[in-house]
Every structure is written in structure tokens, then in C-alpha cells.
Amino acid sequence: MKSQSDGDLSDDEYDLCSSSSSLPVLRKNDKDYSTKISNDYNIDHSVDNKLSCFEKILCLYTVPLNKDDVDIESPLSIIDKQKSIIGKNFTDFYINYFQKYATPLSFEFSDFNPNLKVYKISGKHVSQFTNVSPDIDIKIIELVKEGESHVRGLIATIEDDKIGVPQFSDWFMYHLLEVSKLDYFKPSANFTSNNYHKIVADYFNTHLKNHIKNDLWEAEGQYSFIEKLKYFTERMLPIQAILPAFPCKSTNLQKVSGTEPDLGEAFALETLMEFCRDVKKKFYPPGFKIWIVSDGHVFSDCIGADDCVIDNFTSQLHDLYLKLKKQYSDEDNELMNDCIGFFGLKDVFYSEESGKLFNEDWLSGIHLKHYTGSKIEHESEICREIMMAACNTDNGRLSKQVKIENHPRLLLYRGFTKFMEEDIGQLEFISKMSRKQQKKLAAKIAFEMIKRNDAYSNLVDLCFPHYMRLSIHAHQNSGPKYGIKVVSPTKCRVIKSFSDLAYPNYDDFLHIPTPWHNVVIKNMNNGKYYFGRSNIVAQAIQSKSFIGELKDNSNSCTYYELKSRDEFEDCEFDDVFDADEILSRLKMNYLQAKVDEENDNKAVLNFLNHTNSNKINAFMNTNNIDATIRKSVDSSNTVVFDEGSASSSKTDFNNLTPYMTKLNDQELERKLENDLEELNLDSANV
Structure with missing residues (x-):
């Protein structure tokens, strides 16, 4: 039985296909380019072929439930897939043909649900x-x-299943009919011609x-948007x-400040909520709802x-x-009621009665690479395996496409590789791997992610x-997917550096900046x-031109505040880096060293433990120690890094994160020691 590793590249091919001096710009003038990236395949239906459920x-x-009582001039709804024209000639x-040639077909799950009917038609009648x-x-x-007054229908070819387990294919198609959003009816009897579709499209x-x-x-x-x-x-x-989006926070702390939704996600939700509110309030009374279809479990093990x-x-x-809704007026709150929905892989496969019939043994031959x-987590992995077993259409096609120079999939692959490498x-x-090993691994992850x-x-x-x-990627908007900016630029403008507030150029298919790869920074000036x-925060703070602090708003959403530091203003930015703790440790290390130089250690320590801070300052001049340490840090040619950092050069600003809690900088330690010694503190006076 074939596993999902079929069609992978060899190590040498990964090196060749992913090699690129810079992140490629994925744009073409070809009007069909936006669909090529996601639908560049031609499903091969042949008697000896093995296909996934989707294929x-x-x-x-x-169709109406009482078909015999209704002349079927057209279905209530229909979607043709591949090259089918059934919908056009329904x-x-x-x-x-259906009512004339269809014969009942044995179906394992019909006994479970008496409302499930399956028929077969010879290909010679319907080709x-x-x-x-x-x-x-x-x-x-x-x-x-x-509870529904219509029939849900699915038409599929009868061909061998790719994973070699016919029960899986039958279960998936039955389950799909239960979970698919096919719950709408014919046009309203009170419908009159209107321009709602044009108004909504313009907005x-x-x-x-x-x-x-x-x-x-x-x-x-x-035009395709309006038709939809x-x-x-x-x-x-x-x-x-x-909107497939909002997976989780990036694991790269050069981009984010933690694992929980922060002010960026709040701004994004507000953008979507306010759009839905405005559509309903201003011109289309039934309203607009956006389903956030999380792809977190699709890629979690890849990232x-x-x-x-x-x-x-x-x-x-x-x-x-739910918290954000409360900040709006009662009228707006009502307009926003149920305007955002949430849906993920577990909602697809662990729902409906048919979901209980799934047998994990069907996927014994599926092995995803991690x-x-x-x-x-077990349930999440099962969901990924079902998704790949049922909807994977690769068949080795991707490995061929990424070897073709200038092929859109090669450009996409290189872009993903560069993105993941970072x-x-x-x-x-x-992180313990060599640079070459990391690069090769990034290419393999990119291939799997595509x-x-x-x-x-x-x-x-x-x-x-x-x-x-809708999509968070920068499509050319020819359909069927349309790129959106989840964070309105009027509310929060994208920057690449605090020293350059110009909007960066992101004219490619990988970049519309999203909250889960960024943080929100408030310029207090x-x-x-x-x-x-x-790391923009880290760079600004380490430049010694800004003071920074991690804050919470009223909804417990974190963000950074930065403001220009006056010439004689205290370095309050230390708190962002836990530098106060670092400086306190250095001070106590110094004092302890001085104590150790004396013979009467016990007496000195007893004095420190039972004397108030004013007396300590008076006797040991610790205020001068504080000032010297801060001055030493400010004048140092080095920066404070995480423990284990390979370099202490200021040129490594891009490696900074606001989570530097340990000092691992021998040059700075030596400088501090020398500066403190110059104070000529005499602990013998204690």
C-alpha cells in the first residue's frame, strides 16, 4: 500500500529545487495564474488508475424532497467538479438518465441510516x-x-481507491454529505430583482x-465574485x-511575543466584525458571516x-x-451577532453521526512525515491523515513541477522554503543542526506543506x-479566491523597522502581513x-533611542509601547529584556565577591541581611554601583543575548527577540567588572 511519501524528492533534488538567492516574487500577468497555484492538475480517470475520494x-x-410532485426544471443548488457538465444539463x-438507468447499489452504511440511498449508472449512459x-x-x-426538506446528492466515479480501502471512500462520501454546507433552499418566493450583489461586491x-x-x-x-x-x-x-486563517502564533519569537492571541488578532477580528456589521447595517439586511476555518492542525507539526x-x-x-463584541454599542452588538464562525479539521471529521462510524484501521497505510x-495529539493526527487520504491529488505531480524552471509551483516551493528556513x-x-541541514529540512517541510x-x-x-x-494570501483576485487584509491599514500600519515607517512592498503571494507572524507596536510619541x-522592538530598544514596555489592554491583549528616550531619561526599556534582574544579579555577584575577599564573611552577610537599604547604600555606595552598571551597559559595544547565542556583535540585531533573560556576553561581563573596580569600594569599612 502506498503511503503519503510517494512523489517526494531525493536529498539532491531538494537542494537543486530549493536553491534561490532570494525570496522569489510570485507574480505573473497570466490571467489564470491564481488558479494554477492551487488547481494545476488534470485528474487521470482510467480503468486501472487509483484515485483519492476528491478525485x-x-x-x-x-433537489426537492418530493421529486415526484415537482417538475425538476433545475436543482436547488449544484456544483460541478472537474470536467463534469451535469449541472449545466441537470x-x-x-x-x-438517472431516473431511467439508475439501479440500487449495495452500500455498507445504508443500514446505519435509512435516509441514505445509493445508485449506480453505467458509464456508457452518462459519459x-x-x-x-x-x-x-x-x-x-x-x-x-x-429536519431538512431537500435531498443532498453526490455523484462520483466508481474507481479503485488510492489507499486500497473501499470502505474509507464510501464513509468519506457519506460523511461529506452530512457535514457539507448544503442546507440552503430555492430562491425566495418574495425575491425581486435587486442590486445587492453589486453593492456588496463594491464595498x-x-x-x-x-x-x-x-x-x-x-x-x-x-464578475465571478458577484455570481457567487x-x-x-x-x-x-x-x-x-x-477564511482559512488564524492557525496559531508563530513559533519564531523574532516575530511574535508569545503563544496567545494578542492585540493583532483583536484588530483582525474587529476588521472582519466591522465589515460584516456595515454590510448588514448599510445595505443588505440579511447580513454577512465570515467563517474562520483554522488551518492550525493542518500544518502544526510542520511549523x-x-x-x-x-x-x-x-x-x-x-x-x-465574545469579549470584543461587548465593546460596541447595543445596536452594533446585535448587528454583529453570529457574524463570525469557527471551524477546523476536528469539526469536519469528529461531527455528525457518520463521524462515529470512522474506523482508524482504514488508515493503517497512511504515514505522515514529522x-x-x-x-x-492523536485526534489531530487522525484528522490530518483523513484529509490527506481523501483529498490529496498530488500523485507525484509536484515533484515534477518543482523541477521545471519558472514553473509557478517551483516559485511557490522556493518561497515556502525560504519562509520556513527562517x-x-x-x-x-x-537549532542544533548545521546551516546546510536546516536548509535541506526547510525544503522538505515546504514540499510537505504545499x-x-x-x-x-x-x-x-x-x-x-x-x-x-477569502484568503490571507495575495491573490490576483480573478477568483475563486480573493485576498483580504485582515488588519486594516487605517488602524494599524505595517512597518519593517521603527527607523523607517514607510509601508514595505509585499507584492507576492506569500505576504499579506498577519497577526500570527507579527506584533502590534504603539508609538507613544x-x-x-x-x-x-x-525584533523591531528589540532593534529599537537596543539602539538606545527608544524605551519599550510590553502592555495589556482592557481585553488582556498584549502589545508593545515604544517612545523616544530623552537624553537623560532612565533606561526603562530594561524591563522588556528582564535587564533589571540581570543588573541586580551582577551587582550581588560583585558584592558577594567583595565579601569573599574579607575574612569575616559571616559578619558582613549578617550586616547585609539586617540593615536597611539606606544604611547599605551609605556604607557600600550601591547607588554608585547601579549607576556604573547602567553606564557600562549603555556604553558597551555589545548587546545582551539569550544564553547560548553564538555572537555578541551589534550586527546581529536581526537575531534579537524581546525574550532575552540571560547574560551570555563575556566582553560585557569583563567591562562591568573593570568599571566596578574603578569605584574603589572598600568593603573593609562595613
Whole structure:
């Protein structure tokens, strides 16, 4: 049985394909480029081929429950997949072929749910609709969920399963019909022609969409966006959109300040909430809802995050959303009610009655690769395995594409490799490796992440067939995915350095700055908020031009405050680096050394323990010690680093984080010792 390692590159090929002097800019003038990145495949349907569940699915639809009493002029909803044209000819297909040629098909799960029906049609009768070989038969699975007045349907080819376990494919398709958002009905009986779709599209373009060079929204994207909107506006239903995002905080502390949602996530949620509120309040009464479809468990083991960290982050994010709603007026709070939803892999596979029927033995041949040493949680791993078994479409295609010069997937692969190379180097599990080993490992992780991203995109496509597709990546906006800025630049502007507040150029498909890779920094001199990596704070503070502090707002969301330091102002920035503790330790080490020089150690220590600080200062001149230590730090040519840092050069500012708690700088230690000795403290006077 094949595992998910099939199609991987050799070590030499990883080196060759990932080699690039700089992060490539992923942009093309080709109007189809945005779809090439996620859908650059041609599924090969042949009698001897083995396919994943996703590759077999040709159509999803809903029809009225009482089909015999209704003339089926058109389905309530339909989505064609691959080259299927069943949807375009649904009446002909359903009445003249399905009802005429379909025969009941034995299906393992029909006994569990009497409302589940399965049929088979010979390929020779329907190949003109499916556009696959007449030798390949199809099956039609229909389900009526309790409380619904319509039938959910799925049409798929009957072909060998890629993992060699037919029960898994049958279970997945049954489960998909239960969890997929196919719960809407025909257009409203009270529907009258309106321009809601155009108004909402225009508002989205001006208030939420990310704009890039060579943006194709005006030329193409707006038209497919509007067509998607019509599904909701013609039914006067709340517009539903999905946003794969908010996985967890980066594990790279050069970018973030911790593992919990902070003010950046709060700003992002506010951006989404206020957009939904405005749509409902200003022009479309049914409203707009955005589903945050977390991809945290999809990639957690690739980025070095423990699965439990993903669960905690998602729970904290949901709590933050509830807190944020309370800061708005009662009217706005009502408008924002249920405007944000949360959905993840566990919600897909551990829900509905069909979820209880899953058998883990079906996936005994699936083995995912783990590179970063993160802690794997069993249910999360099962979800990843189901996703890859059901929705992976690679078949070795990616390994071929990344060997083709200038192929979009090669550019994407190199970009991911560079991105991961920077992040994983901070992980304890990987930091001990050589630079060459880290680079090679980053390439392997990038390769795995692209395959998982494709599979996850396919899964989301099946679970939310009618929903608008939003993205935190910089698409060209030709559809079906549309890039957005989750943090409004009017609220928090992106910067790369506190010495240069110009907006950086991120005209590529990897960068729309997101909260989970950045922190929020408030400039106390002008009151404005900025958005950037946490090492920006470290660089600003170590330049000795700024004072910094990590703060909490009223919702317990952390952010940094920076302000210019006057010439004679105390170095309050020490608190950010726990430097007060460092200086206190150095002072006590010095005093202890002086005590050790005396014969009467016990008497001196007793004096220190039972004498108030004023007397100590008077006798031991510790104020001068403090001043000397601070002066020594300020004038030093070195900086304070984490224990274990390889270098103490000021040129290593990019390696700084606001979490430097230990002094490991021999040059600075020696300088402090010499400066303190110059005070000529005489402990014999004690």
C-alpha cells in the first residue's frame, strides 16, 4: 500500500529545487495564474488508475424532497467538479438518465441510516455528462438529513481507491454529505430583482480586499465574485464566506511575543466584525458571516507547534471574539451577532453521526512525515491523515513541477522554503543542526506543506461548496479566491523597522502581513499603532533611542509601547529584556565577591541581611554601583543575548527577540567588572 511519501524528492533534488538567492516574487500577468497555484492538475480517470475520494467526485447538488410532485426544471443548488457538465444539463441528466438507468447499489452504511440511498449508472449512459471514459461507471449517493426538506446528492466515479480501502471512500462520501454546507433552499418566493450583489461586491473591493500590482479584480474577479454572491442575495440569505486563517502564533519569537492571541488578532477580528456589521447595517439586511476555518492542525507539526497549542489558541480566539463584541454599542452588538464562525479539521471529521462510524484501521497505510519535534495529539493526527487520504491529488505531480524552471509551483516551493528556513531555525529541535541541514529540512517541510495545503483547499472546497472564498494570501483576485487584509491599514500600519515607517512592498503571494507572524507596536510619541515583527522592538530598544514596555489592554491583549528616550531619561526599556534582574544579579555577584575577599564573611552577610537599604547604600555606595552598571551597559559595544547565542556583535540585531533573560556576553561581563573596580569600594569599612 502506498503511503503519503510517494512523489517526494531525493536529498539532491531538494537542494537543486530549493536553491534561490532570494525570496522569489510570485507574480505573473497570466490571467489564470491564481488558479494554477492551487488547481494545476488534470485528474487521470482510467480503468486501472487509483484515485483519492476528491478525485472521484464530479458533482454536489440539492433537489426537492418530493421529486415526484415537482417538475425538476433545475436543482436547488449544484456544483460541478472537474470536467463534469451535469449541472449545466441537470434536468436532462436527472429525468432521462438517472431516473431511467439508475439501479440500487449495495452500500455498507445504508443500514446505519435509512435516509441514505445509493445508485449506480453505467458509464456508457452518462459519459456525455461526466466527460470521463464510458468504461467508468458512476454512483449517486443521496441523503435526507433530519429536519431538512431537500435531498443532498453526490455523484462520483466508481474507481479503485488510492489507499486500497473501499470502505474509507464510501464513509468519506457519506460523511461529506452530512457535514457539507448544503442546507440552503430555492430562491425566495418574495425575491425581486435587486442590486445587492453589486453593492456588496463594491464595498468588499474598497473596504476589505487586498490590492496588488496586476490585480485582476476589475477585469475578471468581480464578475465571478458577484455570481457567487447571487446564490445568497437571490435567496435573501446571509452571505457566507470562509477564511482559512488564524492557525496559531508563530513559533519564531523574532516575530511574535508569545503563544496567545494578542492585540493583532483583536484588530483582525474587529476588521472582519466591522465589515460584516456595515454590510448588514448599510445595505443588505440579511447580513454577512465570515467563517474562520483554522488551518492550525493542518500544518502544526510542520511549523513546530504542538497540537495542544493549536487547540488553546482557537479556544482563546473564540473567547476574544465574545469579549470584543461587548465593546460596541447595543445596536452594533446585535448587528454583529453570529457574524463570525469557527471551524477546523476536528469539526469536519469528529461531527455528525457518520463521524462515529470512522474506523482508524482504514488508515493503517497512511504515514505522515514529522520534521520539527512538535508534540502530536492523536485526534489531530487522525484528522490530518483523513484529509490527506481523501483529498490529496498530488500523485507525484509536484515533484515534477518543482523541477521545471519558472514553473509557478517551483516559485511557490522556493518561497515556502525560504519562509520556513527562517522560522524553523529558532526551534530547539532544529537549532542544533548545521546551516546546510536546516536548509535541506526547510525544503522538505515546504514540499510537505504545499501538498497539505492543496489537500486542505480541496477539503474546504467540498465542505463549503457555495461559500465565498477569502484568503490571507495575495491573490490576483480573478477568483475563486480573493485576498483580504485582515488588519486594516487605517488602524494599524505595517512597518519593517521603527527607523523607517514607510509601508514595505509585499507584492507576492506569500505576504499579506498577519497577526500570527507579527506584533502590534504603539508609538507613544504620535499615538499610532504599527504592525511588525517583535525584533523591531528589540532593534529599537537596543539602539538606545527608544524605551519599550510590553502592555495589556482592557481585553488582556498584549502589545508593545515604544517612545523616544530623552537624553537623560532612565533606561526603562530594561524591563522588556528582564535587564533589571540581570543588573541586580551582577551587582550581588560583585558584592558577594567583595565579601569573599574579607575574612569575616559571616559578619558582613549578617550586616547585609539586617540593615536597611539606606544604611547599605551609605556604607557600600550601591547607588554608585547601579549607576556604573547602567553606564557600562549603555556604553558597551555589545548587546545582551539569550544564553547560548553564538555572537555578541551589534550586527546581529536581526537575531534579537524581546525574550532575552540571560547574560551570555563575556566582553560585557569583563567591562562591568573593570568599571566596578574603578569605584574603589572598600568593603573593609562595613
